[in-house]
Amino acid sequence: MAPTRRIAVVGASLGGLRTAEALRTLGYDGQLVVVGEEPHAPYDRPPLSKDFLTRPMSVDELTLRSRDRLDIDWRLGVRATALDPGARSVRTTDGVLSDLDGVVIAAGAAARTLELSGLAGIHTLRTAADALAIRESLAVAARGSGAVAILGAGLVGCEVTASCRELGLSAVLVDPAPRPMARALPGVVGGLMAEEHRREGVDLRLGTTVTSVRGRNRISGVELSDGTSVEVDALVVAVGSVAATGWLAGSGLDHVDGVLADEWCRALGGGGRVVAVGDVARTPRPRGGPERGEHWSLVVEQSLVAARALLGDLSPGVPAVPFFWSDQYGRRLQIVGSPRDTDAYSVETSEQGWAVSFTRDDRLVGLAALDLPGRVAAARRTLRTASALARSNHGGAS
Template identity: 40%
Template sequence: MRTVAVVGASLSGMYAARELRAQGFDGRLVIVGDEPHRPYDRPPLSKDFLTGPADEDQLALTDAEETAGLEAEWLLGVRARGLDARGRTVLLDDGRTVPADGVVVATGASARSLTGRDLAGVHTLRTLDDARTLRAELTRGPRRVVVVGGGFIGAETASSCAALGHTVTVVEAAPMPLVPQLGPEMAAVCAGLHRRGGTELVTGASVAALHGTVAVTAVELSDGRTLPADVVVVGIGAAPNTAWLAGSPLVLNDGVMCDDGCVTSLPQVVAVGDVARVGGTRAEHWTSATQQPRAAVANLLAGRTVRSARTVPYFWSDQYGVRIQFTGRRLAGDTVRVAEGGLTDGAPDGDGLLVRYERDGRTTAVLAVDRPRPFMRARRELAREAELVRPATS
């Protein structure tokens, strides 16, 4: 294998490039990215970068020394438009081609947007350029902010806007945000964080229309209410960036279909990060994006699946001054048990909360609110149990 192309200068793409060198690949390494920026960390975009403490230098995933050490060719600000029928040449939208012996697909996902009118003041928050634009707007004095979507990105953005002194309303179409991830009992606890942080939470309603001429002035909801708005932030999920792979032999279904080792249906092509559906699951979490490349690269260099990338899911969220951590696979019907801390009026006590999801006497998942040490112990326990039951990869 003389040339490997990493398509996507993303978190997972950067980790894949590191793994290629760490695992002994000394050939030509080409990294293609549609943004003009070198790889950067996205989680701070909705938190410290938006509120001001973090600058762009602190977001960078590499420094000059590491960049030089990778000995990679960087093709930035250019979009991949196709993968040839054999799956070994990447076609770029500027007409260039990158022939390769191996390909790592790491093109991530793009924020979903509201359909309808294109008005100033309506934002998504997925890229550095998105965050730059939103941060600039939030510094122009008090704003009435409507956040559409009560998931983790929406909650973190709402928390940051409230911390900056803006009037914030979160609109969630479901009866309660985060139910699929946390279940109804603990979703109610997280919903309480909005109220405690001074944010209004509107549930059971979707956006019917945006009002304004040049800039947005109001959000009309499906229940007939109208919310005045100077800024609208849309956080309704992300779609995997697979359009450039249409017509290739890769199997696409809400992501690039892979086995447990990130290996696709094409020889010498693996996929990692938000774009990859690994073993039937597509996980849009920082941890998955950093852990999958190790197995993916090992399998790419071996020419077959020799290592599994399946790990116990883990994610975290910082909002309204608390850290929420979750690990495991919650199942509908699991018993929810408060193992440490407690609740007062539906909100975590001052010393935090540790909750175990249990089924048939076994812990399936763990949630913590400001209980990092007990949580990490529980996370290690779940990881050990998963290793005991995981089948060997042949």
């Protein structure tokens, strides 16, 4: 009797679902087992900091619908606890999955936390449960001081801030950096977005941080490093994420700040049978060392590459044209390319919005634009052409 063919997907996430879809599309007809720590089917996370906070949405409304009938064995509410690439097995809280054809690591990341008081009303945002708790705290704030503090002016922090203002709440946005989104984008873009926040009535406290919180059972205020204090009924801590790799201890994989993988998403040390996609994957970038990419479009691209790799198809890896976006105040900020890999930039404005073009040696390397989708589309075409030409000149993937 022939052995059962089976691939395990660890992470009922966007990356996990899209990789499973790709495997089926590419002809894999063995068993697909998806292990997910949350009780929910894969759902769309970007709305958690936006519409989900401002509307009475249910988690079911965020569920990602599969384009095909996938015939998946869903193991939801189950956590992976160990991986043994040599034995081709994954241990979970529900048992052991063994004799696997391959493993897809799509476990995502967890919100980074700070050592603040355990008072009610202090939150991080990563899961649907987190967003539901924040939504309840925003309702409490609306009945109380009407004020919320957000620590961390990255993309998530800025989106939560915009959601608070949409609800009519006072928002105090705190970050040690001099501009919003300082880690993700050059200063000129952060400066322009700071103007957007101020225009919407946000109290920006940049170059400072939260040092302590006040309150008995529930938070009532925050103390800042500049010596000031603010009365609030909720605090959202949005200071980045940590790759969900603790369960990989002893696996032989390099899993420091994400699973180190090659351009085909194959985990180093996995013998070609383990791939990593999404927030948990640390993959090569056009310039510099491997990095984790936490953007929706990259996850979708990686999923197809990873599925091909598991089936032995080493087609060219993930396209070297990053793209992501952020919705704030009913406007859309879009970023394409590598804005940080620049030696010059130019700003153009119009009645609709603005765009910042980033160049190196007089060649476009990135663009950030607010409400100018046409400029973004043109930049994506230019950068894709340049990427394809560069790959051709170097003889393709190696």
